[in-house]
Amino acid sequence: MKIITTEDRLNKEIVLNLVLDLSIMDSMNELNREHMLSAIDHVKKHICDNDGGPFGACITLGDKIISLGRNTVLKDMDPTSHAEINAIHAATKTLNRIDLSNCTIYSTTEPCPMCFSAIHWARISQIVYGTNIDDVKKLGFHELDISNETLKKLGNSPIKISANFEREACEALLQYWQINSGQQTY
């Protein structure tokens, strides 16, 4: 019979912790995926209404969705009615505070500099996005083409950024808009 040494026990513990960590990461990724898909679905539902660009956002706190937003620039006749701004408005109302620390925002497309700065003002901790500003500039939107990473670096912002998350699903949303809407840009 093999004698189990202290070293064996330590090694076993390390492996078990690693499996546990990977399992937690898996379930977190699955949750992140669900949040992004919620943002996509929220836009798709209204795509034929031509209310604005094909962009959605979802704000979460822990594993709970606090708000959903979609671009309604044309419907509201308001150049600031972007998905992220609408989601921030709804989240501050729901949580009854302007400080959204510890919240995460999922954006189907990389937030434009207006929205990145609004996210900074709201003290949201993390941005997770799919397609990037370049992708939608090509569709004809009057984008100020400055990446979130550049803004974070220049402004010395503590915001965490995760790019290219569920990129294929977010690209499919842009294609869905091209097929099913009047493709009105601004």
Next chain:
Amino acid sequence: MKIITTEDRLNKEIVLNLVLDLSIMDSMNELNREHMLSAIDHVKKHICDNDGGPFGACITLGDKIISLGRNTVLKDMDPTSHAEINAIHAATKTLNRIDLSNCTIYSTTEPCPMCFSAIHWARISQIVYGTNIDDVKKLGFHELDISNETLKKLGNSPIKISANFEREACEALLQYWQINSGQQTY
């Protein structure tokens, strides 16, 4: 008697045009001054209400004021209720369009990156501002410290920028806020 040559006539014309240009510039500067003072007055009237930061904006088209805005972040419990955003909302309603081309925005303080980008989206042609982002960061506001000139350059934006306009009057507004309000920052 001195004979007036063609050259004399041309020189006289040049001088007359120069005097006329200077006179037009003088009256334009006076008008610009009035627009900035309107933005300052709009903030001062409400300074004791503690509705938000001591920042005002005025949007003009030609020599006509289209809208006034002031920061109401705390009153509205909305981190995006900056003076410029509020002024853009009001201007789009007044002009019944999202495109504010040929408009000028006067900001008592350099627009933050959120507002600069909103101004870009609204296609406002010119920004005229007094104090700068650094001045108000020192007061305790959670500014993303990126200048308008940097954003213009990086984003390749056509917006014209005039800095330090009526700077003393705009500095006096910040001091007025320090004396007469609860100095609540966010």
